[in-house]
Amino acid sequence: MNHAVDIEKLVFSYRPPKAVLKIDELAIEKGAKVFLHGPSGSGKTTLLGILSGVLKADAGSVKILGQDLARMSGPARDALRGTHIGYIFQMFNLIPYLSVLENIVLPCQVNRERGRRLNGLPLEKAATGMAERLGIGSIVLEKVTELSVGQQQRVATARALLGSPELIIADEPTSSLDEDHRQSFLDLLFTQCREIGSTLIFVSHDRRMMPLFDRAISLSEINGA
Amino acid sequence: MERSQVLLSLAYRSLKNRKLTSILTLVSLALSVSLWVGIEHIRVGARESFSNTISQTDLIVGARGGSLQLLLYTVFHMGSPTANVSYESYEKIKNQPAVLWTIPISLGDSHRGFRVVGTNEDFYRQYRYRQDRRIEFEEGRAPADVFDVALGSEVAQRLGYRLGQRIVVTHGITSSQGILDHDDKPFTVVGILNPTRTPVDRSLYVTLEGIEAMHIDWKQGAPPLKGQGVRAERIKKEEIQIEQITAFFLRTKARVETLALQRQINTFPEEPLMAVIPGVALSELWNGIAYGEQVLKVVALFVVIIGLVGMLMALYTSLNERRREIAILRAVGVGPLKVMFLLVLESGLLALVGSLLGIALVYGLVVVLQPLVEGQFGLHLPVKSLTATEHLYVAGVVLAGLVVGLIPAWKAYRNALSDGLSVRV
Numbered sequence: 001m002n003h004a005v006d007i008e009k010l011v012f013s014y015r016p017p018k019a020v021l022k023i024d025e026l027a028i029e030k031g032a033k034v035f036l037h038g039p040s041g042s043g044k045t046t047l048l049g050i051l052s053g054v055l056k057a058d059a060g061s062v063k064i065l066g067q068d069l070a071r072m073s074g075p076a077r078d079a080l081r082g083t084h085i086g087y088i089f090q091m092f093n094l095i096p097y098l099s100v101l102e103n104i105v106l107p108c109q110v111n112r113e114r115g116r117r118l119n120g121l122p123l124e125k126a127a128t129g130m131a132e133r134l135g136i137g138s139i140v141l142e143k144v145t146e147l148s149v150g151q152q153q154r155v156a157t158a159r160a161l162l163g164s165p166e167l168i169i170a171d172e173p174t175s176s177l178d179e180d181h182r183q184s185f186l187d188l189l190f191t192q193c194r195e196i197g198s199t200l201i202f203v204s205h206d207r208r209m210m211p212l213f214d215r216a217i218s219l220s221e222i223n224g225a
Numbered sequence: 226m227e228r229s230q231v232l233l234s235l236a237y238r239s240l241k242n243r244k245l246t247s248i249l250t251l252v253s254l255a256l257s258v259s260l261w262v263g264i265e266h267i268r269v270g271a272r273e274s275f276s277n278t279i280s281q282t283d284l285i286v287g288a289r290g291g292s293l294q295l296l297l298y299t300v301f302h303m304g305s306p307t308a309n310v311s312y313e314s315y316e317k318i319k320n321q322p323a324v325l326w327t328i329p330i331s332l333g334d335s336h337r338g339f340r341v342v343g344t345n346e347d348f349y350r351q352y353r354y355r356q357d358r359r360i361e362f363e364e365g366r367a368p369a370d371v372f373d374v375a376l377g378s379e380v381a382q383r384l385g386y387r388l389g390q391r392i393v394v395t396h397g398i399t400s401s402q403g404i405l406d407h408d409d410k411p412f413t414v415v416g417i418l419n420p421t422r423t424p425v426d427r428s429l430y431v432t433l434e435g436i437e438a439m440h441i442d443w444k445q446g447a448p449p450l451k452g453q454g455v456r457a458e459r460i461k462k463e464e465i466q467i468e469q470i471t472a473f474f475l476r477t478k479a480r481v482e483t484l485a486l487q488r489q490i491n492t493f494p495e496e497p498l499m500a501v502i503p504g505v506a507l508s509e510l511w512n513g514i515a516y517g518e519q520v521l522k523v524v525a526l527f528v529v530i531i532g533l534v535g536m537l538m539a540l541y542t543s544l545n546e547r548r549r550e551i552a553i554l555r556a557v558g559v560g561p562l563k564v565m566f567l568l569v570l571e572s573g574l575l576a577l578v579g580s581l582l583g584i585a586l587v588y589g590l591v592v593v594l595q596p597l598v599e600g601q602f603g604l605h606l607p608v609k610s611l612t613a614t615e616h617l618y619v620a621g622v623v624l625a626g627l628v629v630g631l632i633p634a635w636k637a638y639r640n641a642l643s644d645g646l647s648v649r650v
Contacts, residue, residue, distance in 0.1 A: 045647050054555060054645035075560050082558015087646065089556070092549050097242030107557040109231045114558075159557070171646075 004030045004167050004199035005051065009060035012050060016058065021046050022224040023060075026217070030166070033190065033200045035210050038219030044203055047219065048171055051201070052085055053077030065166055082111035086160025086198070088170040093156030094144040101127055101140040104159045114163035130158045134188055150181040157189060164196040171203050186212060232563065236570040239550070243543055247575065250539045254579025257532030258622055259586040261525040262615055266587060268518055270606040274355070276507045277605070278423045279474070281353040282328075283483045285506075286310065286318065286490055287472035289497035296506040299330060299472045301424045302340040305398060306332060309469040314496045318475070321489075323482040326351045328474040331436045334407070335398045339380045340428045343436035343470075351476070354423050355605060364388060365416030368431055371438045371462045375416035379426035390414045394431075394439060396448075405448055407439045410457040422599065434465040441465070475500075529622060533629045536575055540568065540633040544640065551641050561641040568634035569627055576626020580619045 005028040012021040021043045028034055038044055049055035050062055053069045056077075062069040065084055069077055081087070086107070094103045104127045108115040118126040131137045134154045139147065144155065153173055160168055170189070174182040186209065193200045202213065210216050240247045279300050287295045288308035297303045319327045328351055331343030349360050349367045365388050368375050374394075376386055386392065391413050396405040412431060420426055438460045442449040449455075477483050483502065490500040551564055559567075591606045599605050 049645045049647065052556070052646060075562070078555075078558050078560035081556070087556040089553075089646070093553065095550055095553055097238045110228060110554075111558045112228065 002030055003027045003063070004032070004065060005201070006063040006066075007060070008063075010050070010057050010062060011059040012046060012055065012057050019058075019225045021050070023047075023222055024224065026222060028199060028201065028215075030199055031197055032215055033193065033213045034202065035213035035216040036201055036203045036219060037205055037207060037210070037216065038223075039205065042220045043223050043225070044219055045171075048169055048201075048203065051167075052087060052169060053081045079111065079113070082107055083113040083163075084166050086163075086165040086168045088153070088156045088160045088168070088173045090172040091149070091152075091176050093159075094147075094152055096145055098144065099140070100131070100136070100142055100144055100147070100155050103144060103155055104131060104140070104162055107159060108163045111163075114165070117163045127158070127162055130162050131155075133192065134158050149176050150185070153177065153185060154188070157185075157192070161192050161196060161198070164198070166198055168193055168198045168200045169203075170200065172205070173202075174204065174209075175206070182209075232567050233570060233574075235554075236567055236574055239547075239567075240571055240574060246539045246543065250536045250575055251579050251582060253535045254532045254575060254622075254626075255582035255586055257528045258580045258583025258618070259590075260528050260583075262584055262587045262618060263590070264521050264525045265614060265618070266591065266606060268521070269612075272511055272515070273607065274422075274605045275511055276504060277355040278507065279352075279354055279503050280356050280358075281351075281476055282474040282503055283477045283480065284475045284487055284490070284500040285472060285503055286475055286498060286500045289499045292499065292501040292506050293510060295472065295499060295501055296503065296510060298332060299474070300503065300507075302332075302342070302428055306471045308497075309471055310473070310498060311469050311496060312467045314493065314498065315470055315473055317495075318490060318493075319473075321486065323477050323479070323486050325476045325478045327476075328352055329433060329470040330472055330474070331433050331469075332471040333398070334394045334396055334436065334439065336380075336392060336394050336429050337384060339377070339384075340398065341374075341394050341436075342428050342430050343433045344430060345433055348430065352425075352474070354421055354425070358421070360421070360425065361419040363417045363419045365414070368415055368435065370415075371432060371434050371460055371465070372410065372412045372457060373415040373432065373435070374412040375418060375430040376414060377418050377426040377428045377430070378420040380429055381414075381417045386414055386417075388414055388417065392429075394429075396439075409454055410439055410460075420600075432462075433467050433470065434462050437465050437467055529625075532579070533576070533622075533625055536572060536579075536626065537629045537632055540572055540630065541636060544633055544636055547637075548640055548644055551637060552644055552646050555641055555644075556646050561638050564641045565634040565638040568637045569630045572630025572633070573623060573627045576623045576630075577619075579626075580622045584615060584619065 005026065007023050007026040010021065010023040011019050013019040036044065046055065050057055051064065057070045060070065064080065067080060072080070098106070101124065105123050108118065108123055115123060121129070128137060128140055131140050134157055136151060136154045136158065139151060144152065147155065174185055177185055189200070285295055285299050287299065287306060288310060290307045294304055298306050315329060318324065326347060328347045329345060332340060334341040346367060352360050363378065365375065374392065391411045393406050393408045393411050396407060412435065418425065441460060442455040477486060487500040487502065490498050554564060588608065591608050595606050595608065
């Protein structure tokens with residue numbers, strides 16, 4: 001079992017019978033940094049929905065860490081996402097009425113299983129440690145509405161990484177950052193993913209970043225729909 | 226932290242984030258609940274005030290007739306007695322060993338629409354209203370002499386009478402100028418009572434002898450011819466023989482004797498008498514006039530429903546701007562059912578806090594307004610801990626809030642499913 005993601009004969013449609021996604025085979029090795037790209041409308045958002053278990057495949061199998069999402073109930077998929085997947089949005093990642101620290105610890109509070117994966121550290125300590133490693137240790141008590149976009153994305157990353165999920169999905173997390181911030185953000189993300197041994201699926205249409213990754217997947221090439 | 230606690234704290238923080246709408250919703254809920262509870266409070270207060278118009282009297286005894294009628298003319302000074310009680314029978318009952326005290330009253334005359342009540346010093350000593358309040362004098366003293374009169378506070382205030390003033394009593398009960406004035410025997414105001422906010426305020430009090438004296442020279446219910454009357458200054462209190470009274474209040478030495486005594490009076494051999502228990506008669510009377518209560522209750526219930534609908538609208542309209550928030554929650558592993566639960570929690574919290582605020586508001590108002598309301602309307606609003614009914618109200622409102630909350634919650638559930646992690650902002 002060396003695959004973090006293992007898709008076989010996936011078919012998905014919002015309004016059957018018109019399929020928007022048809023993937024014969026897609027396997028991503030554990031620990032890999034994968035660059036997923038494709039033009040708008042190629043089904044990136046849909047694929048991320050399926051990988052995170054928010055959407056359910058019509059046919060085929062979608063194995064995340066060996067568990068087939070296509071055969072799991074809604075709550076089981078929610079639990080799997082909460083525990084084993086860290087998700088970073090393009091923007092507006094944070095709950096506005098919670099502090100930075102409260103945003104970071106949220107997945108570990110909502111998912112009991114993930115809260116147990118802090119190497120024995122108390123939750124707050126683990127969270128501040130993670131914040132420090134991401135260079136946002138000084139703002140953990142601030143309101144998230146007062147952060148810059150770059151700071152917000154780092155908070156979102158800290159949240160995605162805390163509790164060491166096996167899979168990190170980042171949906172164009174750098175598109176709202178300028179060149180300098182983008183570079184330092186990527187460095188941090190890579191370092192932390194390597195440290196906790198997570199597989200990273202990074203979605204972007206900015207192919208300049210492609211060489212930094214272990215592997216690139218073009219969705220329009222593998223999507224047969 | 227337990228996961229349900231996490232959701233509860235999220236619900237609270239989210240409400241706090243939408244401070245203005247949350248506060249407005251709370252205010253509208255609190256006001257509607259306070260109206261509901263307030264009406265209940267006033268209802269109970271009115272009923273208690275009413276049934277405490279007379280206290281500590283175990284039996285009201287009068288001539289046989291309707292029990293309601295007896296209550297009306299003795300306590301509320303409304304309507305007229307059909308017959309009298311002979312003084313002999315009164316004394317016989319008064320001297321029963323079971324009797325602690327009696328207050329005789331004699332009715333039938335009036336002054337400018339206000340009843341004149343003949344009674345004796347036992348009235349000032351024994352009469353109680355609202356549990357243990359007694360008759361007190363604002364100024365002056367109790368009538369002692371034949372032509373002394375004490376005024377109820379409303380009488381004194383409305384007619385502007387002072388101590389020492391001489392007034393004329395009218396024969397019969399009439400609000401207009403009497404046809405037969407006892408103008409040959411004027412009374413002197415010797416006392417003015419403190420307000421009681423009961424019918425006591427709307428009457429004038431003379432001695433039993435005073436009532437007899439007014440009619441001392443009457444023959445067969447007609448006044449004496451001119452020049453044949455007895456002059457007032459020749460009437461001596463000691464010489465007056467009281468023949469009859471209208472009714473009397475009675476207190477037993479031990480309450481358990483009330484029923485036996487009532488039976489004994491109802492079957493009194495010498496004279497057709499009747500005894501009623503005031504508490505029973507008062508609540509009969511109240512039930513007869515209190516159907517308006519139900520209308521008030523229904524109106525108040527509708528107000529609460531309107532408050533809940535307001536909450537529903539506030540939560541429902543907030544959902545659109547919260548789609549992002551819900552997507553984030555979904556991303557960290559909160560299932561759509563839990564999102565729904567979160568919304569239900571929010572409405573439950575609003576309903577609970579709103580109800581508690583509403584009840585606090587009622588108690589605050591009662592404490593502040595109690596003296597005013599009591600002074601103006603004679604309505605005693607009790608300040609007491611939450612009654613079982615009010616507990617039920619709070620529970621009812623919270624439950625209704627949870628049920629109403631299901632509607633936006635269901636909408637949030639649908640949003641959570643259709644949006645997933647992607648919200649087009």
